[in-house]
Amino acid sequence: MAVSPWTSARRTVGLVVFGWASAAATTCVAYLALGYEAVPISVGVLLCLTFAVMMALLHRAFWLTVLSAVPALFILVGSVQYAPEAALEQRGVRETVVIVADTAAGTSSDNHRFTLRGADGRTLPEKLQFNGGLGAPKVGDRLDIIRDPESAVPMEQADDVDAAGRLSGLVGGTVTWTLMALLAGWRGHVRRRRGRDSPLAQLL
Template identity: 65%
Template sequence: MGGYAVDPWQSVRRTLGVAACGWLAAMLTALASYLALRWTWVPISVGVVLCLAFVVALMLLHRAAWIALLSAVPGLFILVGAVQYAPELALEVRGVRESVVIVADEAASTGGDNHRYTLRTADGAELTERLTYNGSAWAPEVGERLDVIRDPEGVVPMEQADEVDATGRLGGLGAGLVAWTLMAVLAGWRGHVRRRKGRTDSLLLSL
């Protein structure tokens, strides 16, 4: 069966456009995180929608779905990095480090996995802010001593000190974007080949 004439420059433009969409999704999510430090659900919602949009664009570019499915892995790094970088950077810059002991846990009375810990500092003062932890795996227990970093302005939620790593979040974000860019290049090339062969009627898991 003969091939089809496909403009290679059009394929290049499509590839660059999809790669740019990935970078734009990350930047917009990070911007939403910076502007909505107090409401973490805002950048999470924005990031999920934009990441899904990139996955769909990658699938359409490739005319197959397996690269798009694989892109969900670096997409998770991008989402976590873009959402967490701004608040963790704020804690590193202006946060106050405290050595505390857990004196109470609301989840103990409700039986749930959404923990809200009451903390007491080394000098016996009880913090008004509660440390939250969702899930049962590796959850701190009452009586356990922790180092936490809290925002004196009360904008960014308190976090355990060993979990605050803005540089690591930025590194994960960058690694995810590099992976997305390479995937866009591969998808653009494979999509160009599929279109040239006339294989444009399926979005199945085909090579």
């Protein structure tokens, strides 16, 4: 059965709008849930999966659906990390500290919780978190950190705070989603016009 070009266009526009709305919604949730990364991550993963399913069902573009996971990763990381890093850049306090203790010292754990001493000699109440063995700082190392005076956002090493970079990844991933949706919309319309809507044809 022939499908109107306008119907295919509406479906494509709807998918594009959903993609941008998903990125915006995840970013807003990250702002509202500062300090609780699991919340925006859960929302972002759900919306990314929904986008992928919509692309597959509406446009019969399964290989594009698989490829859409790459920009989805940039969108997820960018939307989740942008809010806390922007908060640190806007109101964070930059300090030079020395690592005086590591919870992972003497163990096989790669989950480090560093106790830090400030330039005034006082120990900071908040610990710096570092997950991973490669490149982990050691006791005695001097670091530049940015901490949130309101304690809503975990402190980070100053070099790791890059809100502009997170935003670029978020926008770039969403633009890539848009291009994929346009390609999928055209492909889906052509397949429907040719009557290639069987499950086997959808995989070709």
